Amino acid sequence: METSTTAELVSNVYSKLTKNITKFRNVVGRPLTLTEKILSGHFNEINETNFSGGKDYVFLKPDRVALQDVTGQMVMLQFMQAELTQVSLPTTVHCDHLIRAEVQGDIDMKVSLDENSEVFKFLQSAAAKYGCGFWKPGAGIIHQVVLENYAFPGGLMIGTDSHTPNAGGLGMIAIGVGGLDAAETMAGLPWELLYPKRVGVKLTGKLDGWTAPKDIILKVAEELTVSGGTNAIVEYFGPGTKSISCTGKATITNMGAEIGATCSVFPYDERMETYLKYTNRKDIAELANQNKELLVADPEVESNPEKFFDKIIEINLSTLEPHIAGPHTPDLARSISELADDVTSNDYADPISVALIGSCTNSSYEDMSRAASLAQQAKSKGIKSKIPLLVTPGSEQIRGTIERDGQMDSLKDIGATVLANACGPCIGQWNRPELEKNKKNSIVTTFNRNFPGRNDGQRSTLNFIGSPEMIIALALGGRLSFNPLKDDLVAADGSKFKLEPPKIAPEVPEEGFMIPDNIFVAPPTDSSNTPVVIDPNSKRLQRLEPFTKWNGSDFVELPIMVKAKGKCTTDHISPAGAWLSLRGHLDNLSDNMLLGAVNAFNDEVGQGKNILNNKIESFSKIARQYKQQGFNWVIIGDNNYGEG
Known part of the structure; x- marks a missing residue:
């Protein structure tokens, strides 16, 4: 099985989109949103039905599947029950969730490899057996690796992680699913989806100064709440979309999961074209340019959006303030100017215990560059972070590139510790031996979720979410009530100064991304003699037994x-x-x-x-x-x- 997103695969997808969109437009008799174009382009079959969002089910044929090392274990165990020799569509396995965060990247990686060797061996052997690509531990977080290598405008992907919609930043419908959905799709069955409602987010104006893509999704979460996107695909449109880089768009679509959305998506534009070219996919960029009408909503949708969306919100990026969300829920968002009052009125712990930047949501080259520009300001004034500062690169490609280009050194200069290229603290793989149990404390992060106990197992930890630049600023201030837009810092010589807004950062490196070696294992041409490695005495892996066949009777009087x-x-x-x-x-x-x-x-x-x-x-x-x-x-x- 070819696991790459080849030009041939993309060309075939666009051919199917062209045919299906024409048929679907004839069925519904009106212009189409981008969401409708991509979904209808992947229908298993098109009948004479005008689908109703949130009510009807559709069957789709995804273009690829992505599995991470935690949920992917059960997917592989379920797929083995099908007794097939190979997966039916391009599939990759990514080792990122089982990597701990405690000391420092290299040390933590060595310990994690030792702790999880049997799981990694199982996943690599199963990937080889069934024709899947395997990304080794340390290669990076699944969603960053997918964005760098596999996502493409107009595609449909499912993944066994709720932040799979990250790929929507590159114009792809990408949806997080359960293990059984993934296993069935890998086995060749069409994938069933509740046909989504359509939420439109119109962006006007332009991001500037302190405001970042993270602030857009925090504002959307504030407006829609954690359930406002349930059974809906959020489609961004409007002139403001063009002011956001491809990876910035991915930050926004990544956190669509936090409003309950099925997924989120942006229309294809020049920023996506740039990213494709700088990640060695010029041929796919050219195909996208040739088929752009498939990858954007029809013009009438943008002109009269109220006719085509079930709900619309509008955000003026030029007046949007930096936001901070939390604690305990990602929709408890407010502007940075309101945070100090909230800290006092709610008796939050004002001193910050740890600051963390990175994760699948905010670890792009642009993110790290903007964070580094603030670190450089601090260094020029002779100061460092007042609290522990932890940095999680999203991938080995990002880590190597920011090490080459100097952003890593800038962050280390103010006291940063670099963790492994993995989920780490964001998914709860964070050991904090210095923290007194049940002691109320505040952390600031660029993560996507801040549920109680999620990061360090302590429900007393309050997680406040913001952009990378805002988290660096708060680390320099050392307290939640610090407002970098108004408050002074004290330089090493005793003088007071204010941080300047972060520099406009390049979305891609001028020299191109560093290409890492030895992090990917392609499946063998012939896997017929490849064994799947499971120790029968394992306490971590267990072959599945099929459920008892249903007898056809209703389930009644259930406790x-x-x-x-x-x-x-x-x-x-x-x-x-x-x-x-x-x-x-x-x-x-x-x-x-x-x-x-x-x-x-x-x-x-x-x-x-x-x-x-x-x-x-x-x-x-x-x-x-x-x-x-x-x-x-x-x-x-x-x-x-x-x-x-």
Whole structure:
């Protein structure tokens, strides 16, 4: 199986888009949004149906699948049940979630390789066996690697991670899915999707000064809340889109997951063309230029958007202020000028304990360059970060390039510690031995999620999210109430000074990106004799047994396991952190089931009533007993159950 996004693949996709869009336009009898063009271009078949957003289901044929090392384990175990010799479409595996963050990149990587060797060996062997590409630990975060190598305008991709929509910054419909969806698609089945509603975000004006792409999505989250995009694709349009780099667009679409959106997408433009050319995909840029009408909404949509979107919000980038979101939810956003009052009125911990920049959301060349420009200002005044500053490069390509071009040195000059090219603290692989347990403390990050306990396992940690430049500024100030737009810093000589807005940074390096070696393993031409490596005594990997075949009868009189109360995100349902190590062993992993869910019947967290013995026990213990007795059971969700 060819795993690359070749010009031939893209050309075939555009040919199908051309045919299907014409058919679909005839069916609906009106101009089309970009979302409708890409989706209809990937319909398994087009019938005479005018699909209704949020109600009807459609079957699609994606162009590729991406798996990460945690969720990808179960996908491979499920795919093995199909007894096929090869995946049916280009598929890649990326090792990023199992890499710890504790000391420093090289040290943490060595420990992580030792800790997770059996999982990495399994994934590499399964990738080789079934024709998938394998990105080694240290290659980078899945979404950054996909953007650099595989995403393309007008394509459709699914991935087993909720921030798969990152690729929407390159004009692709990219949707995060569960493992079974991925396994079925890899096996050749069409993929089923609830046809999405359409939310339009019109951008006018131009980003300038302190304002960054991160502020756009934080403003959108403030407007729509964490459930405002549910069952919808968010489509950005308007003249303001052209002022945002391709990687800046990816920051915005990445965090569409935080408003519950199916995904988000931008129309093709010159900024995407530039990025494609600088990432060695000139042939794909040329194909996109030749087919641009397929990769943007019809002109009537931009002229009269209210006729084509279910909801529209408008943001003037010229007047947008820098925003900070948090704690505990990404839609609790406010402008930086309002943060100090919020700190006081809510009794947040004002001193910042740690600042972190990077992650799949904000680790581009442009992000690191803007952060480095502030670090250079600090160095010129003889000061450093007042708190620990941790930097996570998004990929080995980014790490090598900013090391070559000097941004890394600028960040180190003010005290930064560089972590491995991986998810690390963002996904909860962060060990903080210096932190007193349950002590309220504030951290500032460029991450996408700030749910309680997500980053360091401590629900007392308050995570405030912002742009890379704003996080560097807050690190220099050392407190949440510091406003870099108004407040002074003190130089080494005792004089006061204000930070200047970060310099306009190049979106791509003038010398081109550094091309790393030995981080990707292509599948062999013949894998018939390739074994899949699973130790039968493993506590981390377990071959699956098929479920008992359904007898055709309805499920009736099911006991209620839990009625969830209030916010119950994916982190409440199946926590990450230490549990990530068990994602390939279904039996052991099941002990984390609903650990963070609040039970509406008794307000207990992670516990409910066992109807077999009338005791209050953990949900996983109850479920095991029900299974032994042959009971099925049901969960009742509250509003926005499964957020994330």
